[in-house]
Amino acid sequence: MPARPDTLETVRLAVELLRRIPRGRKITTGELHRQLKDAGMERDLRTIQRQLEMLSTHFEIERDDRSKPYGYRWKEQAHSLAVPHLTPQESLLLQLAQEQLKHLLPARLKQSMDGFFTQARRNLSDAPGTALERQWPHKVRVVATSQPLLPPAIVPGVLEEVSEALYANRWLELDYRNAAGSCKSAKVMPLGLAQQGPRLYLVCRYDGFDNERSLALHRILKAQASTLTFERPEEFDLQQYEDDGRFGFGEGQRIALSFQIEKEAGFHLRETPLSPDQQIRDIDEDWMEVKATVVDSAMLEWWLRGFGDSVDHVKRRKIRK
Structure with a gap:
């Protein structure tokens, strides 16, 4: 099989670099080298440096050479490289994904996706015929199931x-x-x-x-x-770690739980069961009995206590693994 022409490899490298140069912050040659390696493109550092020097002379890319390592970024008013074939629907999906997953993506991956996220936002803000996609984020919301709390501060860089x-x-x-x-x-x-x-x-x-x-x-x-x-x-x-209740401060011990609860307080359990084997039995007009196999945990205890006097006759029986 004939080798791929060097010119095609050079163009591919240039395109990948242009996609990864961010706007608003600088990125170093070393960071770009790592991102390309993670994407399966093995290039030596000097080759990337030469490409960046060439690109900064032909595109609206700013090179900060006041100290090493040099940093690169798109100029403030520059039109960075567009992501091809990104439809309004794909742009909307990327915008929602960035918001929901911003804390769960590795920093390296987030940096490599900056170009996509930026282009997605620009597509929805600038492109004609995207009014419905622009409206969608204002039509949906993930709501809290308990008293909303502000996130605790995390030390920068951690x-x-x-x-x-x-x-x-x-x-x-x-x-x-x-x-x-x-x-x-x-x-x-x-x-x-x-x-x-x-x-x-x-x-x-x-x-x-x-x-x-x-x-x-x-x-x-x-x-x-x-x-x-x-x-x-x-x-x-x-x-499995989650299923064992470890995030609810449990140790994975499964129990047969039974309790009585006022129908008004426990109505939602008919729609959202505690477990697949949950059973509900009416006791009288006001009370019902609930049985379910669950993981014993501090979170379960807090949940039960939250009903106050509306819950009674709580029983737990350990289930052998």
Whole structure:
């Protein structure tokens, strides 16, 4: 099979670089080199530097050469490279995805997607015939199921380091302050990232241990992704971790739960059951009995207490695994 012409490879590299140069912030040659490598394009650093120097002379790209490493970005009024064939519907999908997934995407991936997100926003704001797509974000909303709370402040740079270590299967070194105010340094194996309401939690294993813990990101004072990688444990499953009630402060113990609840307070359980095997029995005009197999946890206890005097005769029976 004949080799692909060098000119085609050069054009492909130029297009990929143009797509990844952001607007409003600078990106270095090293960052672009890593993004291309993650996308499966192996190019040496010097080749990328030469391409960037050429592109900055032919496009509205600003090069900050006041100090090394040099930074590149599109000029404020420049028209960056458009993403081809991005329909209004695709632009809307990208805009919604960015809003919902902004805390759950690795920093490296978010940076590589900046061009797509920017173009999607521009498509919806500038392109004719997209009025319905522009209206849609104002027609839908994810609403809270409990009292809304503002998200806790996360130390700048922590989320980026955590997501980088999680994405690349690298050990993570961090300083953590627990709920009691005690501070400790630790080396952890990052295994998962979960958003629970306004909070983000890192699921990890401490170095030298084989059990998982959940660390609140807003309690991490400092984080640094190591250059050392690890083999992700095959037996760990984030979905199973959630199913075991670990984010509800449980230990995976399943129980046969039964309780009596006023019909007015528990009406929603007829529509949104506690479990697939839930059973409801009417006791009288005002009360009903609910039985279900669930995971025992502090969250379950808080949920039951939230009904106050509307819940009575609560019984739990452990189920052997």
